[in-house]
Amino acid sequence: MSSSTKMKKPIINVKAKTLLYPFLLFSAIIITLFTELAAAPQQLFKGFTASPNPTTPNFQPLLSDSTGNFSLTFLRVNQDQLALAVLHVPSGESLWQANFTEPTQWDKHTQLIFNGSIVVTNHHSRVVWSTNTDGDLVVLAGSSNLQILKGEKSPSVLWQSFESPSDTLLENQNFTSTMSLISMNGLYTMRLGPDFIGLYAKFKSLGSGSDQIYYRHRAMQAKANIIIGHGPILARISSDGFMGLYQNGSTPVDIESFNSYQRSVPGPRRVRLENDGNLKGYYWSSSSWVLDYEAISETCELPSACGLYGLCRPGFGCSCLDNRTLAKVDQCYQTQEIKDLCEESTNKKNKISEIRRIGVELPYKELMSYIEMTSFEECEKSCKQNCTCWGVLYNNGSKFCYNVDYPIQTILEVVGHESKMGYFKMWEGGKKKRDERLGIGIGLLSGAIIVLGLVIGFGVYKFWKRNKMVNNHNSILEKEDINAPGPYKDLRSSSFGSVELSNR
Incomplete structure (x- = not known):
């Protein structure tokens, strides 16, 4: 067959291929998912066991309702952990999860057993969750209610997720x-x-x-x-x-x-x-x-919209009680660094600092208890002398003193209300931790600048060395009157110096 009669290969647009691949991948995932759901039983009987499949990326169906809208699954959490959940299949949203007593790994040693109870054991063979029942079968109703039934003709419900x-x-x-x-x-x-x-x-x-x-x-x-x-x-x-x-x-x-x-x-x-x-x-x-x-x-009415020691101003967002700007939630103070003030007050190594603000109040003050006091100073003094008090907020109009007996959450800023004042305690360990992170960040930035400087310096040195070599080479050519052969000649030689370009 001559080359002219050979069949030409179809040309596929590169952009079309780029768009096609994700679509095909998504379609494959959907087909796999519905295949697994179709294979999932609608009843579990005594003796049923299951372990997570290591190749499953998101969730592994164990039991399906009659409509296929809901599924009892092993749900992958934080990449390597497992939850037992009832999912809304079309959205993949979890509607119910078992309350495990400890985190459970997604591995072959984790197991679900139905022996009258639904039991989940971890890789140490410890029971992390159980319904503690003696049922005959497990079903998933069309309402997403997971049920354990007893009996055959007129089964009774022993346990159901709607009650937990x-x-x-x-x-x-x-x-x-x-x-x-x-x-x-x-x-x-x-x-x-x-x-x-x-x-x-x-x-x-x-x-x-x-x-x-x-x-x-x-x-x-x-x-x-x-x-x-x-x-x-x-x-x-x-x-x-x-x-x-x-x-x-x-x-x-x-x-x-x-x-x-x-x-x-x-x-x-x-x-x-x-x-x-x-x-x-x-x-x-x-x-x-x-x-x-x-x-x-309203965002600022949430219990901790800006995190610990955050300040929320309606319409403007978050900042910090100690006047530091706040880019993200939980940046004013580290949650894991919160200590007991009664213990820390006796530890001389750690210092408890104080913050005072005007124009502030609690977003849910109507739900907090208060004591009437004659002044802000009296209100503040009552907190200073109490190691269980993390702060107080005082209203000079109503004379109400609100005591905060837990680590300070987000405080609401009320512009133009200077009669509303706050006094807050802060354990310095949290601030030090933040300052250390700031120092580490500055150190890393400085290191990056130094490395960048070295790279630029090395590049400048290489450029200088290359120029020096070229100049030396040209100097030698000039001295020895050496010209390159053919059309590539030394353009600085006398034979090329008189050449002029003209339009013809």
């Missing part, structure tokens, strides 16, 4: 006074009071008392009244787009409306306690989770 929520409350899931939502970072909790929904923060050290409440929504009791002693209240998300509080009946004693109130939406609804302490509501739009509700709408 993690950070999320699902549509039509009853949330009672015996339950709590806990943010994934473990800092914030949602609980029910006798007539309210409360959000709490673990700002206090262990053993120092209850958590600090920073948000409270009381029931309006517009359509029905709460009768104390007639049973606890419960919260439930309605498909009509609200979170209702109920007591012994179907009529809500309170309604917290979402943005989509009384509008139908394509997918399920949920609320989640976020890692910043806010409670947010979402609905599934068939392609993404749409934000539908926020308990706290």
